[in-house]
Amino acid sequence: MHPSVGLDFGTTNSALAVADRERRVTLERFGRSGADSLRSILYFHPDRRGPRGVPEPVVGPEAIDRYLESDGDGRLLQSFKSHLASRSFQATGVFGRNFTLEALIAAFLKVLRARQPAARRVVVGRPVRFAHADTTVDDDFAVDRLRRALAEAGFDDVVFELEPIAAAWHYEARLTRDERVLIADFGGGTSDFCLLTVGPSFRGAGRAARGQSILGTEGVALAGDAFDAQIVLHAVAPALGKGSMVRSYLEKDPDKVLPVPPWIYGKLARWHTLSFLKSPETLRFIAETRAQSLEPDKLAALEHVIDADLGYRLYQAVERVKRTLSTADSAELALEDGPLKLKKRITRKQFEGWIGDELARIEGAVERLLASTGVAASAVDRVFMTGGSSLVPAVRRLFEKRFGVGKLAGGEELTSVAQGLALAGLD
Ligand SMILES: Nc1ncnc2c1ncn2[C@@H]1O[C@H](COP(=O)(O)OP(=O)(O)OP(=O)(O)O)[C@@H](O)[C@H]1O
Ligand SMILES: [Mg+2]
Structure with a gap:
C-alpha cells in the first residue's frame, strides 16, 4: 500500500x-x-x-x-x-x-x-x-x-x-x-461545521461505517477575510473617503451632493478583489469622483493606495491588528505613505462590534446544524475548534456560551x- x-x-x-x-x-x-x-x-x-x-x-x-x-x-x-x-x-x-x-x-x-x-x-x-x-x-x-x-x-x-x-x-x-464531537473550522474564506461520532471504534472502520457516524454538516462563506474586511471598512475606508460627499455629476443638479459610491470600499476590503481596483476604468472613476469631492484629500489618499500598490501593506497592517486583538485589549493600526496617514488605536471591543453580523451568522449555522441533526448542545461531548480564525476570542466565546468552557478543544x-x-x- x-x-x-x-x-x-x-x-x-x-x-x-x-x-x-x-x-x-x-x-x-x-x-x-x-x-x-x-x-x-x-x-x-x-x-x-x-x-x-x-x-x-x-x-x-x-x-x-x-x-x-x-x-x-x-x-x-x-x-x-x-x-x-x-x-x-x-x-x-x-x-x-x-x-x-x-x-x-x-x-x-x-x-x-x-x-x-x-x-x-x-x-x-x-x-x-x-x-x-x-x-x-x-x-x-x-x-x-x-x-x-x-x-x-x-x-x-x-x-x-x-x-x-x-x-x-x-x-x-x-x-x-468514542465521542460525539462538533468540529468547527474557521479559516480565511469559510467557516465549516460537522457533527459526528469519532473514536477508536471508527478508526479504520472503512468508508461505510464512517458515513454512518456523520450526523450532519453546515457551512457559512465567511471567516477571517470577512473580519479583516470589517476592519478596513470601519477603520481605514473613512480616511479614504468612505461616507464623504461628492457634488452631483449632473449639470442640472449642481447643488446636490451624494455619498461616494460604497462599492469602491467593498472591493478594497476584500483581499481577492483588491487587485481589480487598478483597472483603468476604476481609476478614471475615482479621479472624477475626487474632482467633485467635498473632501478631495481623502480621495487622493485612496488613489495613492491603488496607484502605489499599498494593498498588501494595508492587508498586513489590518491582519496584524486582528491577530494582536486575539491576545490584547487594543492594537495600533499604522500605515503612512504619501497622502495616506493612518494611525489609530483599535480596541477589541470595537472590533467585536464591527464583526457582530458575522458572529450572528456563525451562530446561526451552528443552530441550524443542531436543529437539523436533532442533537441538543448538552448531548455534544466535545467541540473541536480549528483553523486560524478559531483564535478570535469572540468566536470562541460563542461556543463557550453554548456548550460550556470545559467542552472546548483546539490546536x-x-x-x-x-x-x-x-x-x-x-x-
Ligand atoms: N492569532 C490569530 N487571531 C485571529 N485570526 C488569525 C490568527 N491567526 C490566523 N488568523 C486568521 O486565520 C485565517 C487563516 O486561517 P486558515 O489557515 O485556517 O484558513 P484557510 O484554511 O487558508 O482558509 P479556508 O479554510 O477558509 O479556505 C486568516 O484570516 C488569518 O488572518
Ligand atoms: Mg481551512
Whole structure:
C-alpha cells in the first residue's frame, strides 16, 4: 500500500500531509523556516518568464518577499480560492497573457505537486459551502473548477472530502474512547461545521461505517477575510473617503451632493478583489469622483493606495491588528505613505462590534446544524475548534456560551485539515 497524501488548499494557507500504514502523519515543510503550511499567495514579477515567455509566478513567503522588494511592481494575488464559485471571474490578464482562474490556482498547486510527484490518488479538502456559492449548483461549479485546476497541476486522481470531516479524523487520532464531537473550522474564506461520532471504534472502520457516524454538516462563506474586511471598512475606508460627499455629476443638479459610491470600499476590503481596483476604468472613476469631492484629500489618499500598490501593506497592517486583538485589549493600526496617514488605536471591543453580523451568522449555522441533526448542545461531548480564525476570542466565546468552557478543544489550527485528509485516504 502506498502512503496516503492529503492536500488542504486553503484560502490563506495550504498544507500537504502524508500518512503511512501505521497512521503516522508527516507534514511537508516549506521555506527557510521549515513551516508546515504554505501561504496561498502568488506573485508575478514582470521579468520572470517560463517556457514560451509565459509569466511564471513565485508562491508562498517567497512571493511576499519578492513583492515587497519590488516596490509594488508586478501582481500579487491572494485569497484566490474565494473566486471558485463566482462565475463573473473567468480570467485575468497578467503582463499581456490571459490566466484563467484554474491556471492561476494550478500555478500555485504545482509547487505542492512537486513535493509528492509519485503520489497517485490524493485526498483534497473542500469547504461545505464555497465563498460566493448561493446554491449547491454553485458549489458543484466550484468543485469542477477546482478539479480542473488540480488536474492542470498534475493531481489527476483526486477524491474530495469535506474540510471539517477531515479535521475530525485528525482530532480522532488522539482519542482513547468514542465521542460525539462538533468540529468547527474557521479559516480565511469559510467557516465549516460537522457533527459526528469519532473514536477508536471508527478508526479504520472503512468508508461505510464512517458515513454512518456523520450526523450532519453546515457551512457559512465567511471567516477571517470577512473580519479583516470589517476592519478596513470601519477603520481605514473613512480616511479614504468612505461616507464623504461628492457634488452631483449632473449639470442640472449642481447643488446636490451624494455619498461616494460604497462599492469602491467593498472591493478594497476584500483581499481577492483588491487587485481589480487598478483597472483603468476604476481609476478614471475615482479621479472624477475626487474632482467633485467635498473632501478631495481623502480621495487622493485612496488613489495613492491603488496607484502605489499599498494593498498588501494595508492587508498586513489590518491582519496584524486582528491577530494582536486575539491576545490584547487594543492594537495600533499604522500605515503612512504619501497622502495616506493612518494611525489609530483599535480596541477589541470595537472590533467585536464591527464583526457582530458575522458572529450572528456563525451562530446561526451552528443552530441550524443542531436543529437539523436533532442533537441538543448538552448531548455534544466535545467541540473541536480549528483553523486560524478559531483564535478570535469572540468566536470562541460563542461556543463557550453554548456548550460550556470545559467542552472546548483546539490546536494545530493550520494543519489539522491536511493531516485528516491524509488519514482519510487510508480508509
Ligand atoms: N492569532 C490569530 N487571531 C485571529 N485570526 C488569525 C490568527 N491567526 C490566523 N488568523 C486568521 O486565520 C485565517 C487563516 O486561517 P486558515 O489557515 O485556517 O484558513 P484557510 O484554511 O487558508 O482558509 P479556508 O479554510 O477558509 O479556505 C486568516 O484570516 C488569518 O488572518
Ligand atoms: Mg481551512
